[in-house]
Amino acid sequence: MKIFTTLAMAAALGATAFSAAAQEVKTLRVGSWLPPHHLIVSGILEPWAAAIENETGGSLKFEIMTSSLGPPPAQFDLLLDQAFDVGYGVSGHNAGRFTMTQVMDLPFMSPDPWAGSAASWLTYQKFGAEYGEHDGAHVVGLFTHSNPNINMAKGRIETLADLEGKTIRVGGNVTGRMMSELGASPVQLPPTEAQTAMSRGVADGITFPSESIDFFGITPVISSITRIPGGLYTDTFWVAFNQDSWDALSDGERAAVEKHSGMAIAMLSGFAWTNGDTYGEEKLNAQGVEFITLPEADVAAAREKLKPLETDWLAQASERGYDGDAILQYARDMVENYRSDKSVNVVK
Template identity: 85%
Template sequence: MKHFKTLIISAAIGATGLPAMAQEVTTLRVGSWLPPHHLIVSGIIEPWAAAIEDETGGSLQFEVMTSALGPPPAQFDLLLDQSFDVGYGVSGHNAGRFTMTQVMDLPFMSPDPWAGSAAAWQTYEKYGDEYGEHEGAHVVGLFTHSNPNINMAEGRVETLSDLEGKTIRVGGNVTGRIMSELGASPVQLPPTEAQTAMSRGVADGITFPSESIDFFGITPVINSITRIPGGLYTDTFWVAFNEDSWNGLTDEQRAAVNKHSGMAIALLAGFAWTNGDTFGEEKLVEKGVEFLTLSEEDVATARDRLEPLQTEWLEQAEEKGFDGEAILTYARDMVEHYRADKVVNVVK
C-alpha cells in the first residue's frame, strides 16, 4: 500500500533568515472492524500508535479507520492485500490458519490477561519465525482477552452437568469445541447479535468476559454468571504490518515501533481488559445478576474432558515438524512468570 507522505515544519530560525527545517511524515492506515470506543481500539491500538508517533517526533503517524472494509475473519487477508498498512484480528476467526500461534487458546492456559498476553508474545517471539503462519505480514504484537465467564440468560450453571443441552454462543473454533466437549451446543454468532439471540431463545447463554457483556449491550438479558477458575479459554489477537509497509519505514521508525510493541502491547492489553472487566462487572452487579463459581471438583473434571484438545494440538504440531511439548512447556512457564496473582512480597 502506498503511504501518505507530507512535509511538516519541525523547527524554524526566523531571526537569522535561515530556511525552516522540514520533516517528511509517513501516515499509515490501520484497519479496524470494531467501534472506536471499544477497549481494543481505545485502550490498546490508539495508545500504542500515540506512543510511536511521539517517539518518532511525528514523522510516523497512524490513521485508525472508522469503517470496516470487511468482517473480522477477513482482516488478515485484507492486510496482505494492502487494503491497509496495519491491522489486528482474532487468530481463531481463521480456523486452522494460525494453529501454532493459538497455543494460548488451549483450555486453562491463561489465568489472566496479563499472563496470557505476555506468554502469547514471548512464545511467539521464540518460535514464531519457525511457524511461518503470518507470511506477508510483520507481526509486532499478540495479546489475549481476560477470563471469560459463562453468562446465562436462561437457567444457571452451578455444575458442569447444568451445561448439558444448553445452546451457548461462541466466538471462535476452539471455544466451540470446548463447549461441545463440556456438553453444550455451540452456536457461532457475531457479538452484536447475541442479545437478540438470547432474548428469542436461540441461545441460552454466551461465553464472554464481563467487559464484553456490557460493551455489546448484553447485560439486560443476563441473569446468572459462572466464573471458571484458571481461565477456561482465551482468544489470541494479532497486531501486524503489511510486510511492504513495514519495509517502507526508516530504520528509526522501525526502531520506534519495536520499542513500543511486543511486551508493551501485552501490558496495554492487561490494563485494558482488567479495567474493562471491572467496569462491566459493576454494571452486572447493579442489575442484580447472580455470580457463581465452578467448584474445584468440576474444574478438575473440565480439565480432564478437555485434555483431547491439547493432545490434538500436539499431534498437529508434530505433523508440522514442531516440538509441541517444548512450545507448550515454554508457554506455561511464561504464564507462571507473568501471572498477575503471583506473590512476590515475601521473605524466604
C-alpha cells in the first residue's frame, strides 16, 4: 500500500511537472513605432504573430509594444542592441545602409503591393546572406507599400508639365529627388503636418497611397488625385529578429516562425495595402475627389527622366562589391512573376 501511494504521488508530481513544462510560455517583445490601429500593425504584424502563436500551441507569444523606444530611423539599431526581440522598419530610413534591399525603392519597380512585396523577399532570399546588410539580425520578412498617387489640394496634374512649379510634400530624400526630376518643388514634412501645410498653401499636394491619405486625416483637403501606372516609387520594410533572440528559439519554434514568414508576410502585405487603399478611396470618392490617370506617353517620359536614380543605385551597389545588374534583373523578373494584373486566362 505504501509503495502504491509513493508511486502514485511520484506519478502525480511527474504529471504536474510535465504540465508546467508543457504550458511554459516564451514571450517575445516586438518593437513598434506606429499606433496599434495602423495597417502595418493591425493588418500585417498581428495576423503574423497570431498564426505563429497558434502554430506553437501558445508556447510562443508576441507582445507588440504600444509606445516607441525611438524614432523610425533608430529601429534597426535598437533591435541590434536587444531593446526588443523583434522589430520592423523602413530600409530607406537609414540611407546607404540597406542598398540591396532598396532595389525595390527605385522608380517603377513595384506595380502593386503583391508583386513588390514578393519580389523584395525573394530577392533578399537569393542575395541577402551573401551581402550581409542585416548582420546581427535574422530577417524573416520584407514587404512594400501600395502604389502612391499625386494627391492635390490645389490644381490638377493631367500631364507631367502640370507638375512644373507645384510644391509637393514628400517623405524622404529619394522621393524628393524624383519630384525634382519631374519638375516639382519638393518639401519634406511629417505626414501629420501635411493637411495643415496644404490648407495654408505651404504645399500644393502630397505623394501617398490612398490608404495613407485617409489614415493621416488628409482626405478633407484633397481635390484631385493622379494615378501613375506602374508605381512611381515604393518603400521597402523589413521584419527581423535580434540574432540572439532567434538563436534562443527551439527548432520547432523557428520552424513555426519560418512557416508563417517570408512569402506569407509578403502576401499579408498585399492583402493589407490593397484593402487599405480600397477603404481610403471609398472615403475620397464620397468627398467627390476627382481621379486622373497620367497618360501613357507621360508615364514613358517619367521613366526616362528618372533613369539617373537607377544609374546611381548601380554605382552604389558596385562600390559595395554587389552585382547590381544581377540583383536588379532578378528583382524585375520576380515582379513580373507576381504582379496582380497579369492575365492568367488563355484564349484559344
